[in-house]
Amino acid sequence: MKYMQSASKARRNKQRRFNLKEVLGETRDTLGLMLDLAYSTILFEEDHFGQEVMELEERMSELIFTARSAVMLGAKGADEIAALTGVLKIVSAAEKIGDSASDIAEIRLVGIGLPKRFIKTLHLMEDTLARVTLSEESEVIGTSIASIESKTGMTVVALRSGSKWSINPDNEELLKAGDRLIVNGSFESLEEFQSVTTNKANAIPDVRELEEPPMHRQIRKTIVEMKNLSELSIDLAYSSILFASQDIANEVSNIEAKLDELRIELEHLVLTYAKEVQEVDQLRGLLRLGTSSEMISDASNEIAEVVLSDIELHPILQYAMSEGEEVIIKVEISKGSILEGKSFSESYAEQETGMQVIALKKKSEGRWIYHPKGDLVFESGDVMIAKGRKEGERMFLQLAAAAE
Secondary structure, three states: OOHHHHHHHHOOOOOOOOHHHHHHHHHHHHHHHHHHHOOOHHHHHHHHHHHHHHHHHHHHHHHHOOOOOOOHHHHOOOHHHHHHHHHHHHHHHHHHHHOOOOHHHHHOOOOOOOOOHOOOOOOOOOEEEEEEEEEOOOOOOOEHHHHHHHHHHEEEEEEEOOOOOOOOOOHHHHHHOOOOEEEEEOHHHHHHHHHHHOOOOOOOHHHOOOOHHHHHHHHHHHHHHHHHHHHHHHHHHHHHHHHOOOHHHHHHHHHHHHHHHHHHHHHHHHHHHHHHHHHHHHHHHHHHHHHHHHHHHHHHHOOOOHHHHHOOOOHHHHHOOOOOOOEOOOOOOOOOOOOOOEEEHHHHHHHHHOOEEEEEEOOOOEEEEOOOOOOOOOOOEEEEEEEEEEHHHHHHHHHHOEOO
């Protein structure tokens, strides 16, 4: 990062007030946006998104410097200094995640290379990305972004109205025919999103429609799994802080160990695949994606280690984790809940609330299931971790509560 440049800029701003809670909250939101845009610049071959990632990296540098300054200025006494050690560790980990997002964006920006056939399969992830153009007949014309997000469960990452892109647009922005949207969410929510926008442009093939050579399929599955697990590790790491949960923190450690194995597997697959292709240079992007995913997981594990170690959790950490545009909640399904006995696909929990279930711990099995879906049946006593806009939090909690 351009740390020294940001440090000089921050020093010159003598009137700056250090609000550590707000800074930590903005840092978490910025990381999520950087990763969405980094993958968007590859998937949609849009340099603009990669350039936005680089600008956000500069903002991250400012936030990191501000957070470190706030810790040093706010520490009073040995006990508080010890407690703030955990804050510094989380800040450093966030910096590494931001660096990894920039590394992903650079795959396109500096021409590192990525085989074209892989670009069209990068959407095969739990948190999928899609691009749509609103037609004249779309039922969402004239409605707000907040309305379409609430109705479909997808999050609008970027909006192009006319010739200008707006990143993380205002929720009250009204949609017009011809607007182009980059959206993020689950496959189940994407289906609902496409039905209300009635857009057929830029269709992304289903994996079953892909005619993949066996080696290509293995590489694609490994990269997608690494991407899914690395981003899940971020959410779980912050969840472990928010809920002071060693159980969740241990899951982050498990994911980190799994990513180490997958990176070794990916390196072997790519080197083997190099014998079959002419443009070997383009394989560098595959290795960069794998390395970045592993680095994200390593950094997430550093966050989780704050919970697993003897470092005292400073109260500001949990306050900060509950701030920001996206909330993370943990809720147990109550006896008599309308979710009880329903499968995940039957519940429409994500589509109706805009919240995404990132992990579920089955009471009957005592294990965590990542990104539950399909025929998995909810039972009372199951614990869910979900993330999404604040607007959907209350509705999601009501679904899990006992029906009145």
